[in-house]
Amino acid sequence: MFNNINFVLEKMGLSAQKRALHIQFSNPNLAAHVFLQRIDGTHTINDGLNLQLICLSTRNNIALKSFIGCRVAVDMVNDRSELHRISGIVTKAELGSSDGALTIYRLSVEDPTALWKYRRNSRVFMNMSALQAVEVIFNEWRERSPLFASSLTLDKSGLTKDYDIRPFIMQNNERDIDLIQRLLASEGVTTLIDETQLKVSYFNEQIQPQKLRLIDDNTQYKSLERRIIRFHRSSAVEQQDTITALTGLRSLQPTSVHIQRWQADILDIEEGAGNVLSKYQQSENYDNASLGLEQVWQFSPAWTQDLNGEEGVTPSGNNQVERFNQNLSDYYALQTKQFIAISTVRDAQVGYYFELNQHPNLDLKDVADRQFLIISKTFYHQNNLPKDLSHKFEMLLKQSQWQLTHITANNSEQRQANQLLLQRRNIAVVPEYNPLKHRPTTYPMRARVVGPSEEEIYVNERGQIKVNFLFTRHEDHQHDGGAGANDNDTDSAWVDVLTPWAGEGYGVRFLPRVGEIVMISFSDGDIDRPFVVGRIHEGYRYPTKFDDQGKLPDTKKLSGIKTKEYKSDGFNQLRFDDTTNQISTQLHSSHATSQLNLGNLSHPKETETSEGRGEGFELRTDQWGAVRAGKGLLLSTYTQDQAKGDHLDATPAKKQLEGSQNKSKALNDIAKNQKTDEIESVEQLKIFAQQLQQEIAKFNQAVLLLSSQDGIALSTPENIHLSADAQINQIAGDSINFSTQKNWIVHAKNKISLFSVMNGINIIAAQGKFNIHAQTNALDIFAKLGITISSTENRVEINSSKEVQITGKSSRITLNGAGILCETDRMFEVKSGQQKFEGGVHVHSTKISLPMPKTLYSNRIDYSWNDDIGNKKEIFVLDQNKNLIKFETNKLNEKKAISSLRFYTLHEAEFIALGFDSSNVSFMQKRLDGKNKDELLEEALFESSDNDVYTEEDF
Template sequence: MTDSLRSAAADLLSVADAISFLPATRLVELRFAGGGPEGSPLIALSAYGEEGLNMCHRITVRCVAVDARIELITMLGLRAAIGIRTADGRERIRCGVVTAGVALGADGGFAAYEITVEPPLALLRHRWGSRVFQALTVPEIVRALVEEHRGRNPIFNAGLGLRFDLQRRYECRSYCVQYHESDLEFIERLLAEEGIGWRFDHEEDAAGAGPSTLLVLFDAADSLPPAEPPSVRFHRGNASETEDSLTSWSAQRSVGAGRTTLTSFDYKPAATTTARAEGVEEDGGDATSLEQALEDFRPQTLHYAPTVDGLAAYAALRQQARDAERNTFEADGDARGLTAGAWFQLEGHPRHEHEPGEERRFVVTRLTFVARSNLPVHSSLIDAAGEGRAWAGAGKTPYQIRLTAVRRGQASAGIFPPRRDLRPTARGPQSAIVVGPHDEEVHTDEYGRIRIQFHWQRQEDHPDGGAAYDERSSCWVRVALPSAGIAWGHQFIPRVGQEVLVDFLDGDIDRPVVTGVLGNGCHPPVRFSGVGALPANKALSGIKSREHGGAGFNELVFDDTAGQLRARLSTEHAATQLNLGCLVHPRENGQATVRGDGAELRTDGAAAVRGARGVLVSAHGRPRAAGSQLAREELMELLEQARELARTLSDYAGSHQGVPAESSGADALLQAVRQWDGDRAEGADRERGDGLVCAAAPEGIVIATGATLISCAAEDHEVCASHQLRLTAGEGLVANAGAGIGLFAQSGDLRSIAHQGLHLTQAQQGDVVTEAARNVRVSAAEGEVLISAPVIRLVAQDGSFLRLGGGIALGTEGAVQVKAARHSLGGPATDSIDLPVFDRAGADQRFALLYPGAEGAEPQPAGGRRYEITLKDGRVVAGTADAEGRTDMLTSEAMQVAHIRVFDR
């Protein structure tokens, strides 16, 4: 310790006996909760403090103690109160906790110290974290953080309170992230962005609870308290003055933007919202014109505000802040009653003395003070212990302040301006885990969004949920896809448990978006067809999904193995597959067994091929997809040849008493095939070839079934072969026709043989005619030839005849020769047989009109519908169906083709 310090200490000790260092005699008083560190009390010599709105005050106190052995660590964390004696004898206190201590020197049992006192809130700068807050307003988030610290630490509980003096309504933030920030930085940026100011009230409980600070949040200047006293006089400093005053006062003005514009895109309405706020219009001549021409245009992150009014409020806050910071005041003086966050009314200043009282009221936004103890011999003591920090020109007066103020009547946002976007910027993409309810595999909403949990979210920071890997871990987060349109695009929703890559829009940590999915040890790369793995199957690429709640899958595989190119679209359901290219068994370890080439569509279930404009099945090759889609020249050539053969034979048969074939249907079909082009151009004739199915093959077509085969046509059914047409049945062959059957053989035999059964030939309503250019032979190897009719005539070419019936008549122009071994003539005799009786029933018919049922449902009667039936003979029958959908009875002796039209009711 220096000689000067020893002398000062001796003076101090001698005075102590005389005046006992009564607090009422000191300008600066230092007190601690619980009495302070053990040993000699600390006596304040000087204090230097900085305080302001939206900042934690910091007071450095130089002090001395008789005990030179006080451990600095015993001072840290103590709750302290620094009192400044005002002109009227009262005390203005500022409270906090000791956050730092310095031992300045010691000698002979006497020591000087410097301690730093700050509010407990300032200690939150040492607690860094990353966490998520959901569905909370900013005031609620601040309350949660403060209460969390109050619950964990008794110093915070005793030394920090919280009060809300808020007048505005605040919207919930669906997702708000603290990221690589201290708790204090996080609170500061949230309050700044919302335009919420904060200050401290100081209390010292007389009952012994000790000093404490009260954090006050406010959003309007009219909630700020007045200074004590509320009026401050402007006057030059004078030692004989008994009233504090301001000794210097200056106004400051600057040019700034006169308009603030914010924009933000909201993906739900898919629209950009714009909000504009105009600055305060003042009659400032050129300056006003200049400011009105300047605009601060700031595009914000997506969904920056939930409503248009909310965005407008943010714009207004920013413009009001700019208006206020362009018009400030600075002052020096010794007004001990002024503190940051209090308003005062200026008296006696020539620039403002003619203004009304409301215009002379100012809010202190920042204040720096220096206070020196008025202890005896304090000058030498202070010189010995060190002056501490001050500002140039502060002088040696006991108490000196320097402040910055704004008019109280200005917009309140000017007091706590959100000057910049303080949100932390994500340093790059991060990975996260997709989360959701534990009983859901895919957790999403109507927008295809998912919920995620970052790896840095800790359960200890989210006691009410938010880090339990469930649906509470985040808000809904959008997923970036290759395309997204109006109900079209891609849809691949990441599933619960998958690791995803998360990026941040504009780098805003509060605006995450999922950009991809990552594989990991629990989710290895895809195994196509359920076999094989990388790196052996590195030639495979594609997409594979997984059945919800099961093990099945769908997949699209591209195999780029050299010499075995293939593609496969498949689903495990019914083992349905479309295989293209080199057909192989699933590739395993890079190897696969070839089982064919070309294309294969297979399923263990049912399959259907439908083409509203026709289906062409052809085995005629078109190398490298040459020609049009429906190229069928070979088919047309065959059809033309077959049609010409059919027409020639039909005409020939007709000219030789055969039944000529009706060719209109076949000709129309052939014309339809000829014009079939599948044209989908606008205005194309949709009747040409619609609904055709054509099959062609150069080496043959085989149709086979182990059961029944049905081939039917609603109109004509034509079968044509250039060589032979064979019909073979292991049992019966039945041919029925409603309007005649014609068999004609241009050459060769026509044989009708019943090898073991009856050969029956009937004309039930007409004649049987058997004619031959040469012989007619009727024979029976066994039994008899029986001819029976009401009249039987045998007529030879020369006119000779034999007539049986009603007797026997025999006639000839030639000789009658009867040759027999003997002759026997007897009396009359007859024989008899039963002649066939044929039913003459007609082809009467009635139809039923039905509504087609849905798949698997029974058709329903179309009762009450009007109809019109046109028959082949030209008759037209019209009527209305009954309740069962049945038409009237149509009478006809012969079967006819009927065309039915059904009308609306």
């Protein structure tokens, strides 16, 4: 029975009804063995409750762990004989000194949010406000911890504002208490630990859970039940609790706040209202502006919501900047002036306001200036032990070296007192939020790229991706369907990908693919602003294997880029080979082994070196190839040492063309003198050469120039086709040789003209017949010297259906249907071995049937462009079946320049002419002779395109 401390005290006359303090434990076994002698504590808005309980017991062997996690309630008798309750959870127990009869214990009691200090976690929250994330954590605690569930409830009735839905919130190696305080402080939400029952009827009344009140406006704070507290100097005979001392405290604080943050949507800094000056004057000597105590914050960049707005995220904007600015300004205003009160008011509860009366200075002010909100309370309270027990308690306390709270100078004489930190009720109360202090330290971390199951590359319009942070666990994300730990596109908000170059529609783009491991960093050190900085080859993800061969370190001299075909095994690569004496560059696509190889070419490397393939460049593919140059193309084997020459330097070719033109012109002059046909294209060759400008090395027209100092060869086992709408010129400083194993057939619509200056013309048929036809006109054969017509083995026939004349100077023989006429002014001599003259015989001349040529129908279009001709103009001529008859491209340099287009048809027919790239095209047909009866169907379809590419359904 003497183990029961309460029984001992009652025997000494200290019954429960006479005590100033009562204690109740949720563990009923402790109530009979522990007596509360003294309580010291602090209670602060945004910082919770912390108590030190010093207890007496007749037992010195109470297990300390029986205290830990025990809920405890302390009831203090106030000046109205009411029981004012304060409660919490025992988080620490200490065994003090003992004199054999009595032992002292010290218990640390905190509010239930102290449990949050002991859990550290890593997780993510998607598409929810800071308050919603806090509520998720709170509810999880209630589900997982019976102690927490029985000790604390969440009271959101003090919230009056709407809060932004954030795309992403991360907790990484962060205690729950730090995360919750950070989130609430960032929104300017105040936390207050309050009691469900501030007053109880009996000291053994059941312990109720405390309340965590969330408050965002001063109007949500309640008044103390007594509403008014009287100011009165300390007096031993005072019957009511009063404030015995009141001092003001003013401190210098920043006078203005300027918030800046990056806003990706506008590609600029977002500043809200800019520099906001405090409305509270701090000094009578200087105004706020002249003090210049400015706080300029470069804040976290604005978040980017999904582009389609499907995730319900609040758009970021200036209102968030201004809200943060206001919260900082309110916090500095809160710190500018405060009051410290020494009080005996035992039920002065933190987070409640009162009106102070009978203060000599304040009574002269308005009511608003006399209303104070209790921000913080530091207090102590002792029980009323008998004197001898009190002496023993003090000795044990001294032996244990436990320090007590000292509030007043006569602390030892007063059984209870408290110090209150007060703030006028009309001053906004907000928590301190310093991002540099309250945000967790960030470090680069790994994440896995995620997306829908059917996607290998999953990005949005900005090139952002989604990732799964590897630390996430399913049990932490059940509140949102597992989002964050699903290993799919629900695991994060859209995350930016760092690129070395990002312009407006240009730059470098290498998008991480689903399943890849990326390295994450955080913009401005903000844990809620992750972005991808790169990737690492790890594990079975080997470093890049160019050409799918080799491995490091054998191929360490290779560098470059290799991609992977989407949902397949193909690849593209840009490979740089820096191997000594094998330096090369390759642009490669695995499709059709299409490659551009430059430098000292070698086979793909499996080891440090590989067998060489040649030097220079190679453009190759197993499929089709095309080379296009809209302004001209030069293919040349002339050297340019160290690439010092101009890009289109075609000087050797230009000189050769000019030389050929001069030689051709000389022959042309001879031909003209000899009354034979001239080469029409001599001047065209000169014009062509003039298109190759030497000074600035460019082509004036879109020509294709092949130039080689050591020869050009065309070779194919099949056919070679040369085609030109104009002329084909072949000029050689030496010979032009034709050799064929079969036929050499030459067709000309107009004529064929052969001219040899010096050594004659030989046309020989070694076998077969030699035919010369003039099918619709005469055949003229002239020679300055003799003409020999001879048959070595057969006869020579000269046949005419009308007449044959043989003339030699002044003599002539005529053979015709009238007979044979011999005419001469000289001697007619006949020599023969025999002469025989018989009767007449009718001779039938051999009739030769020659085919009649079909005359092509000639058409000509004269046309003009009605705008300045700077771009390429195109004319298409089609027959009625939409078959292309003629196509011509003109580039004219004068306005309304006239040009002609001639084309031929087999017969008189209608056609369609189409002109492109002009605002107005005029066509007219000019007939070459009066017999043409054709009508021109004029039809001009005009289209406009930035790149001069046209599409016509009729083609």
